Amino acid sequence: MRVDSVPEATLRRLPSYYHYLLRLREKGQEATSAAQIGAALGVHHTQVRKDLAVTGSQGRPKVGHRVDDLIASIEEFLNWNNVSDAFLVGAGHLGTALLGYAGFERAGVRIVAAFDASPRRAGRKVQGVPVLPVEKLPDLARRMHIAIGILTVPADEAQAVAEMMVGAGIQAIWNFAPIVLDLPEAVIVEDVALYSSLGVLSRKLAVRRKAASGKGSAGTGP
Amino acid sequence: MRVDSVPEATLRRLPSYYHYLLRLREKGQEATSAAQIGAALGVHHTQVRKDLAVTGSQGRPKVGHRVDDLIASIEEFLNWNNVSDAFLVGAGHLGTALLGYAGFERAGVRIVAAFDASPRRAGRKVQGVPVLPVEKLPDLARRMHIAIGILTVPADEAQAVAEMMVGAGIQAIWNFAPIVLDLPEAVIVEDVALYSSLGVLSRKLAVRRKAASGKGSAGTGP
DNA sequence: TTTTTATCGAGATGTTTTTCTCGATATATC
DNA sequence: GATATATCGAGAAAAACATCTCGATAAAAA
Ligand SMILES: NC(=O)c1ccc[n+]([C@@H]2O[C@H](COP(=O)([O-])OP(=O)(O)OC[C@H]3O[C@@H](n4cnc5c(N)ncnc54)[C@H](O)[C@@H]3O)[C@@H](O)[C@H]2O)c1
Ligand SMILES: NC(=O)c1ccc[n+]([C@@H]2O[C@H](COP(=O)([O-])OP(=O)(O)OC[C@H]3O[C@@H](n4cnc5c(N)ncnc54)[C@H](O)[C@@H]3O)[C@@H](O)[C@H]2O)c1
Numbered sequence: 001m002r003v004d005s006v007p008e009a010t011l012r013r014l015p016s017y018y019h020y021l022l023r024l025r026e027k028g029q030e031a032t033s034a035a036q037i038g039a040a041l042g043v044h045h046t047q048v049r050k051d052l053a054v055t056g057s058q059g060r061p062k063v064g065h066r067v068d069d070l071i072a073s074i075e076e077f078l079n080w081n082n083v084s085d086a087f088l089v090g091a092g093h094l095g096t097a098l099l100g101y102a103g104f105e106r107a108g109v110r111i112v113a114a115f116d117a118s119p120r121r122a123g124r125k126v127q128g129v130p131v132l133p134v135e136k137l138p139d140l141a142r143r144m145h146i147a148i149g150i151l152t153v154p155a156d157e158a159q160a161v162a163e164m165m166v167g168a169g170i171q172a173i174w175n176f177a178p179i180v181l182d183l184p185e186a187v188i189v190e191d192v193a194l195y196s197s198l199g200v201l202s203r204k205l206a207v208r209r210k211a212a213s214g215k216g217s218a219g220t221g222p
Numbered sequence: 223m224r225v226d227s228v229p230e231a232t233l234r235r236l237p238s239y240y241h242y243l244l245r246l247r248e249k250g251q252e253a254t255s256a257a258q259i260g261a262a263l264g265v266h267h268t269q270v271r272k273d274l275a276v277t278g279s280q281g282r283p284k285v286g287h288r289v290d291d292l293i294a295s296i297e298e299f300l301n302w303n304n305v306s307d308a309f310l311v312g313a314g315h316l317g318t319a320l321l322g323y324a325g326f327e328r329a330g331v332r333i334v335a336a337f338d339a340s341p342r343r344a345g346r347k348v349q350g351v352p353v354l355p356v357e358k359l360p361d362l363a364r365r366m367h368i369a370i371g372i373l374t375v376p377a378d379e380a381q382a383v384a385e386m387m388v389g390a391g392i393q394a395i396w397n398f399a400p401i402v403l404d405l406p407e408a409v410i411v412e413d414v415a416l417y418s419s420l421g422v423l424s425r426k427l428a429v430r431r432k433a434a435s436g437k438g439s440a441g442t443g444p
Numbered sequence: 445t446t447t448t449t450a451t452c453g454a455g456a457t458g459t460t461t462t463t464c465t466c467g468a469t470a471t472a473t474c
Numbered sequence: 475g476a477t478a479t480a481t482c483g484a485g486a487a488a489a490a491c492a493t494c495t496c497g498a499t500a501a502a503a504a
Binding site: 445449450451453454455456457459460461465468469470471472474 | 475476477478479480481482483484485486487488489490491492493494495496497498499500501502503504
Binding site: 014018040042093202 | 228230233234235236237238240241242262263264299300301302304306315316318319322323325326329330331369370377393394396400401402410412413414415416417418419420421422423424425426427428430
């Protein structure tokens with residue numbers, strides 16, 4: 001039984017509609033249709049309608065949806081209008097890039113502090129965000145009621161750090177390490193599996209090359 | 223009709239199996255089973271079997287698969303044993319993080335040069351990779367037969383840069399900008415939609431909170 | 445005012461993906 | 475050598491997801 005009966009595929013598409021709508025608004029367009037959104041983003045228009053329906057937004061025949069309303073509906077649905085404070089652990093290459101990114105606030109996440117085990121990293125500020133020794137995380141997370149943790153430590157450390165986060169009351173983890181965390185079911189984990197992307201890319205490219213250089217179909221062998 | 227009849231979901235899971243297998247090998251384990259992999263990664267064991275089957279690897283009853291063989295099969299299937307040279311465009315926060323990452327070579331991708339429009343960035347080396355003026359990309363890409371482009375420029379610039387890449391013979395684009403590129407069908411595009419992750423995370427967290435604070439089911443309204 | 449048309453939304457249908465079921469088999473134990 | 479068991483792999487069933495179809499409706503055009 002699903003608590004939330006909205007397909008996850010829909011949740012994944014909504015942000016892309018959202019960004020498209022922001023661009024439409026910037027260009028001064030006031031209304032749009034499922035057909036327009038679908039054509040721009042490569043999604044079938046009926047699918048767009050179903051997706052938008054879950055946000056509660058209603059369109060009108062012949063006019064479509066007001067861009068402003070749609071943006072507001074998606075924001076509300078994803079709770080992107082309420083910014084939550086987040087902690088980031090692992091202020092290395094990737095962690096630093098995330099700290100330097102302004103776009104997450106629009107997606108409901110504000111990184112208020114970063115943590116690192118290395119004394120070289122801790123103590124500084126990166127992009128205005130303080131980097132603290134990781135030992136300070138549990139106490140601070142509890143006191144600040146932090147709900148979101150961003151995990152950008154090496155894979156070997158990820159499980160231990162995740163457990164520390166959960167122990168400190170963090171409820172949702174955005175995990176960039178290429179590992180599946182073993183945590184209580186109640187914890188929300190979203191993996192950013194960059195390698196998955198590369199798997200698809202690499203395989204498709206290989207198939208394309210094979211097809212180009214003579215033999216037709218794919219597969220490991222005949 | 224699909225040229226390549228392997229489900230994309232399978233392609234996305236294989237890298238995660240791969241990393242798990244590397245860890246098993248490091249620990250000295252010689253054989254494993256679909257059940258073990260599935261339990262570790264939260265995938266049903268029959269699903270794991272189907273996924274591994276596409277790589278051509280065969281297991282034996284009562285023993286399972288040799289870890290080494292599986293690793294080799296996945297590498298071959300994804301073409302991760304042949305490293306392709308790639309160009310990265312946009313040596314900003316995110317681009318720099320990617321340049322500093324050693325792990326991609328194992329996934330068949332070696333970034334051999336980066337490009338940027340800003341004169342402040344171009345001319346330096348980042349993590350040993352030269353950063354060049356973006357104007358030099360087309361000629362170099364052609365001469366070096368670059369097949370993969372990594373796109374880490376702001377969303378506004380992404381379409382134009384992608385077109386430049388395609389014009390220079392690049393066949394596959396790994397796109398980090400939050401925009402859907404409009405390119406010839408033949409070009410392979412893999413989007414890393416970080417916001418999709420955040421959509422799911424944020425929504426789940428909101429639903430969880432709503433559930434906790436009284437009312438049961440989710441939804442925008444009654 | 446009537447007709448045309450773009451769009452919506454609901455439900456039916458089709459496709460893809462995941463899970464379940466079960467017989468086969470190689471190894472280990474008795 | 476016979477029996478038990480962990481594992482595989484193939485096919486059936488179920489679930490999730492996407493697409494198709496069609497009547498309704500509001501705006502625009504005739
Ligand atoms: N950089 C990338 O482009 C990239 C791409 C894909 C995946 N990843 C993944 O992201 C993670 C980070 O990658 P990176 O390139 O930023 O690595 P990195 O080595 O640059 O940074 C890791 C940081 O984590 C810190 N750290 C280590 N153990 C810690 C602990 N127990 N507590 C707190 N901090 C700790 C280190 O001091 C370091 O600053 C890795 O899991 C990597 O696999 C990175
Ligand atoms: N940094 C993150 O954590 C993050 C997260 C999600 C998405 N993204 C996306 O990744 C992209 C890059 O983000 P960032 O934070 O690294 O931005 P950034 O501004 O730090 O870097 C962008 C770089 O691209 C260069 N550039 C701009 N136009 C160019 C052009 N036409 N040709 C070549 N180079 C050009 C700029 O000089 C700059 O160095 C953006 O699309 C952003 O939305 C970034």
